[in-house]
Amino acid sequence: MENDLVNGIQTNDTQTLRVQLNYPPDRVYQPILAQLVTDYNLVPNIRRADYDERNGGIIYLELSGEQSDLDRALLFLDAMSIEVNALPQAGENWVI
Template identity: 35%
Template structure:
């Protein structure tokens, strides 16, 4: 099982959408929110995703398609 750590930045029109929940339902991955800051008009989340490499690629592509900014990060994000 592989994993990715991503910083996701959401545009204002997606703040109230259950995007992370949907990822867990639509793809065979495990999601773990490591950090987040969400307000009524902006939001970002550091998300760890575990699963098979091809499934992780599908998740990243999905996020980009729905206009979520995706940035890979490395290292421990919870200290």
């Protein structure tokens, strides 16, 4: 999975990863995406999201930014107990 995450879509100096984030219930109300923007200089493109206070949350999104920032953000998400699953990277249009 890690290689799938690292080998995202590349445009100029920006990498874009398509991922599914699985949140545990205790993280649902924390501003995780805001931290990805402010602390890691990433641009999220949310394609679909849902949450439940008992079961946690799920977000399908693209994350764009410098490779080093993406790498640091993935470590942050892991430390926050947020599961990151790679989604297919091929093609500009994708449907969730």
